[in-house]
Each structure stands twice: as C-alpha cells, then as structure tokens.
Amino acid sequence: MKLSVASLIQSGSFSPVNPEQREISWFNDKGETVSAVIFVRKKSFSTANIEANHYNTGVDSLTSRIVSSIVDEEGTPLFSVDDIIGNAAHGPICDSLGMALIGAINEVNGIGLKPDPKSLPPTTNSGTSSSSPALVEEPLNKPSKT
Structure with a gap:
C-alpha cells in the first residue's frame, strides 16, 4: 500500500468520528445503584496526545483517560x-463511578475482551503429558523427622 490519506481511510486506519454509546451503573455514597448513558471516544492519536499532555502536568493516568x-x-x-x-x-468522583467509566472505555477499545476462539490457531497435542511425579513439589508443611 502506498501511504496516503485515501489509503488510510480505505484501510480503516482512522478512529471513528462519532463516540460510542454505553450504559454504566455504579453505587453512590448512599449505596444506591445509579445508571447513566455515556459516550466514549475511541482511543486515537488525539486521546494519546491529551493523555501525554496531562501526564506532563502531573495528572494520573486514570483521570487523564477519563477526561480524554x-x-x-x-x-x-x-x-x-x-x-x-x-x-x-x-470532592472527587466516587471509586465505583470511576471504575465504571474506565470499564466502558476499556470495552469500547477492546481491552480485556476475550478473543473469538474460532479466530485462534488450532492447538496441537503431542500425546504426552508434561506432568511428572518428579516435578511435583513436596507439601510445605511436611512433618519433620527428628
């Protein structure tokens, strides 16, 4: 591929313009469940820049990730x-809300998702076991012989 804006568009190398909608729930300071619809911008060069600028001013990574x-x-x-x-x-947002926001951000960006087993290469088995009685450790609380 010859690098150009057109080839990058065709190859899907730009982040989506529109944010993705998610619904999150968290526990407020009274222990009640609160829910809200949020919009998450997919990670991009732009969000990386915002996060880098925050890092340079001493802002922690989770706060920066939420803000960007x-x-x-x-x-x-x-x-x-x-x-x-x-x-x-x-005061600061509650931990439950912060983790719900980070969870939605991770979901939109595919972080922590399990791969589709159909897309994984097949596994092979040699037919032999890698376990050996000689490799098994002795119990830690083995009675001493004194």
Missing part, C-alpha cells in the same frame, strides 16, 4: 481534570 475519552454526543469532552479529582465545589 468520556465525551458528549458530539465528541466534546464532558469532564475537566478537576471534575474527576475534585475541587472547591465538590
């Missing part, structure tokens, strides 16, 4: 760093 990836329907970031880690108006 959670957007409104048009793709505009929904949160500032202070919205996530807290400010004078409110």
Whole structure:
C-alpha cells in the first residue's frame, strides 16, 4: 500500500468520528445503584496526545483517560481534570463511578475482551503429558523427622 490519506481511510486506519454509546451503573455514597448513558471516544492519536499532555502536568493516568475519552454526543469532552479529582465545589468522583467509566472505555477499545476462539490457531497435542511425579513439589508443611 502506498501511504496516503485515501489509503488510510480505505484501510480503516482512522478512529471513528462519532463516540460510542454505553450504559454504566455504579453505587453512590448512599449505596444506591445509579445508571447513566455515556459516550466514549475511541482511543486515537488525539486521546494519546491529551493523555501525554496531562501526564506532563502531573495528572494520573486514570483521570487523564477519563477526561480524554468520556465525551458528549458530539465528541466534546464532558469532564475537566478537576471534575474527576475534585475541587472547591465538590470532592472527587466516587471509586465505583470511576471504575465504571474506565470499564466502558476499556470495552469500547477492546481491552480485556476475550478473543473469538474460532479466530485462534488450532492447538496441537503431542500425546504426552508434561506432568511428572518428579516435578511435583513436596507439601510445605511436611512433618519433620527428628
């Protein structure tokens, strides 16, 4: 392939323009379940740049990931760093909400998904066992002979 914008478009090398919609649930500070529809921007060079800039200013990676990836329907970031880690108006978001947001980001980006077994190469078996009684460790709490 000769590198060009057209060949990159054809090969699917650009991140989608529109964010993906997800529904998340978390527990609030009263222990109640809260749900919301969110929009997640797929990881791209743009999100990597935002995260790198945050890193250079001392912002942790999870906060940066949420700020760069959670957007409104048009793709505009929904949160500032202070919205996530807290400010004078409110404290930081609760852990349950933070993990739900990170989970949705990972899902959109395919992180942690199991591969389709049909797409994996076949496994082979030599017909021999790799276990040997000589390889089995002795129990740790073996009585001593004194």
